[in-house]
Amino acid sequence: MAVPRTYHLVTLGCPKNDVDSEHLERLLTGGELLPVIQPGDADAIIVNTCGFIEQSQEQSMEAVRELAATKREGQTLIVAGCMTQLYGRQVREENPAVDHVFGVGQWQDVAKLLSVDVDAVFDIPEGAAKVTGPSAYLKISDGCDAPCTFCVIPKIKGGLRSAPAGLLVREAQRLVAAGAKELVLVGQDTTAWGEDLGMPVAGGLPGLLEMLSEAVGPEVWLRLMYAYPSRVSDQLIETMARLPNVVHYLDVPLQHGSEAVLRRMKRPHNVEKVHAFVRQLRAAMPDVVLRTSFIAGFPGETEAEFQELLDFAKVIRFDHAGCFTYSRQQWTGAFEMADQVPDEIKHERRDRFMRQQQKIAARQAQRFVGRDLPMLVEGLGEDDDGDPVVAGRTYREAPEVDGLVIVRGAAEPGSRVLVHIDEASGYDLFGSVIR
Numbered sequence: 455m456a457v458p459r460t461y462h463l464v465t466l467g468c469p470k471n472d473v474d475s476e477h478l479e480r481l482l483t484g485g486e487l488l489p490v491i492q493p494g495d496a497d498a499i500i501v502n503t504c505g506f507i508e509q510s511q512e513q514s515m516e517a518v519r520e521l522a523a524t525k526r527e528g529q530t531l532i533v534a535g536c537m538t539q540l541y542g543r544q545v546r547e548e549n550p551a552v553d554h555v556f557g558v559g560q561w562q563d564v565a566k567l568l569s570v571d572v573d574a575v576f577d578i579p580e581g582a583a584k585v586t587g588p589s590a591y592l593k594i595s596d597g598c599d600a601p602c603t604f605c606v607i608p609k610i611k612g613g614l615r616s617a618p619a620g621l622l623v624r625e626a627q628r629l630v631a632a633g634a635k636e637l638v639l640v641g642q643d644t645t646a647w648g649e650d651l652g653m654p655v656a657g658g659l660p661g662l663l664e665m666l667s668e669a670v671g672p673e674v675w676l677r678l679m680y681a682y683p684s685r686v687s688d689q690l691i692e693t694m695a696r697l698p699n700v701v702h703y704l705d706v707p708l709q710h711g712s713e714a715v716l717r718r719m720k721r722p723h724n725v726e727k728v729h730a731f732v733r734q735l736r737a738a739m740p741d742v743v744l745r746t747s748f749i750a751g752f753p754g755e756t757e758a759e760f761q762e763l764l765d766f767a768k769v770i771r772f773d774h775a776g777c778f779t780y781s782r783q784q785w786t787g788a789f790e791m792a793d794q795v796p797d798e799i800k801h802e803r804r805d806r807f808m809r810q811q812q813k814i815a816a817r818q819a820q821r822f823v824g825r826d827l828p829m830l831v832e833g834l835g836e837d838d839d840g841d842p843v844v845a846g847r848t849y850r851e852a853p854e855v856d857g858l859v860i861v862r863g864a865a866e867p868g869s870r871v872l873v874h875i876d877e878a879s880g881y882d883l884f885g886s887v888i889r
C-alpha cells in the first residue's frame with residue numbers, strides 16, 4: 455500500500471461511536487492525513503460500524519457494501535468498530551474488496567496501518583470527545599458489566615473501563631477552550647463511572663460532576679446521558695440540584711415497566727423504586743426533564759405486561775421517551791428464550807406506545823410556554839416571509855435525540871441566547887430571541 459495522504463471516515467451508530475471516530479480523526483490528522491468529503495477522493499476509506507441491534511448491523515453492512523462496490527484501484531477499505539467485533543469474518547466473506555478488519559478500541563492500529571506514527575501524536579484514548587456546534591461529547595467510560603439479557607454491548611465492548619478523573623478534567627477544559635458551551639457526558643452506563651477504579655457502587659459520578667463543574671466554570675452546561683436506574687442515588691440527585699451548571703435533565707433508559715419483564719431482562723425490577731427516585735428528582739428539581747427508552751416485544755411479553763408498560767409511562771409522564779422493538783441478538787441471554795414475540799405484534803405495540811407518548815410529550819411541553827430559557831444556537835434560517843429564525847436547544851433538548859427549538863430573531867451560530875417560549879406544538883417549542 456502506498457503511503458496514504460487522504461482519508462474518508464464514515465461513522466454509524468450512537469454518540470459513543472462519534473467519540474471513537476473523533477479519536478481516530480485526531481490520530482489521522484495528527485499524522486498529517488487530510489479528511490475528504492467524497493469517498494472517491496480518499497486514499498483510505500474507514501467505516502466505523504455499529505452492532506447494537508439487527509437494524510444497525512444491517513445499516514453498517516449496507517454502508518460497507520456500497521463503499522466496496524465503488525472502491526477504485528489503489529484505495530484501501532478498512533472496516534472497524536462494534537459490528538466487526540462480532541461479525542468481522544462475515545464482513546470479509548461478503549465483501550472481498552474490504553482490505554482490513556478491526557474490532558472495537560483498535561484505533562491506534564488503524565492509524566498505524568495508515569503510516570501514522572501514533573507515539574508522536576497527542577492522543578487521549580479514553581475520554582476523547584467531539585464538538586458538535588456548541589456542544590461536545592465527553593466519553594467518561596466505555597464497556598459495561600451489567601447482565602441485561604437483550605444487550606450485546608458487554609460482548610462487543612467488554613467490561614467497564616472508566617477514564618481517569620484528571621484526564622477528563624483536562625479534556626473538558628480543552629473542549630471549553632475550543633468553544634464548547636455544553637459537555638454531554640456519555641458512556642454505556644455513566645452512573646457506573648469509577649467502580650472499576652475502586653470507587654463505591656454509584657459513588658463516583660457525583661464527585662466527578664463536582665470536579666468537572668469547577669473545572670469548566672458555571673456557564674458551561676454539563677448534561678448526563680445513559681444513567682442506570684438502580685444507580686440514580688440520593689447523592690447524585692443532590693449534586694445535580696446543587697451544582698449551577700449541571701442541567702436539570704436526566705436520561706435513564708428503563709427498558710420496561712413490568713416487573714416480570716424486567717426480571718427476565720435481568721434489569722433492576724423494583725418499579726416502585728423508579729417511582730420513588732422520579733418523585734425525588736422532581737422534588738429536588740421541579741423543572742427536571744426526563745428522557746427514557748423502552749423495548750416492546752421482549753420474549754414472552756404478554757399483552758397484560760405491555761399494558762403495565764403503558765400504565766407506568768402514563769403515570770411517570772416522561773418528557774422524551776423512545777420505544778424500540780426487541781431485536782434478537784446472538785450471544786445474549788434472551789436469544790434462546792422461548793416465546794419470541796412475532797414482528798407484527800412488536801411493531802403494533804411500539805406504535806401504540808408512541809401514540810400514547812406523543813400525547814404525553816405534548817402535554818409536558820406545555821409547561822415550558824411562557825418561560826424565558828437560555829438556548830444554544832445550532833443553526834440559522836428564514837421563515838416563509840423571509841424573516842430570520844434560529845434553531846437551537848435549551849436544557850430540555852439533548853443533542854441529536856430530542857429535536858430543536860425554533861425561535862424568531864437573529865443570533866450567531868454556536869452562541870447562547872435567551873429566548874421566550876410562546877408556543878408548544880407536539881414535541882416542539884417555538885418562541886423568539888429576547889437577547
Ligand code: SF4
Nearest residue numbers: 598600602605607642
Ligand atoms: S446497562 Fe446498557 S450497555 Fe450495559 S448491558 Fe445493560 S443495556 Fe447493555
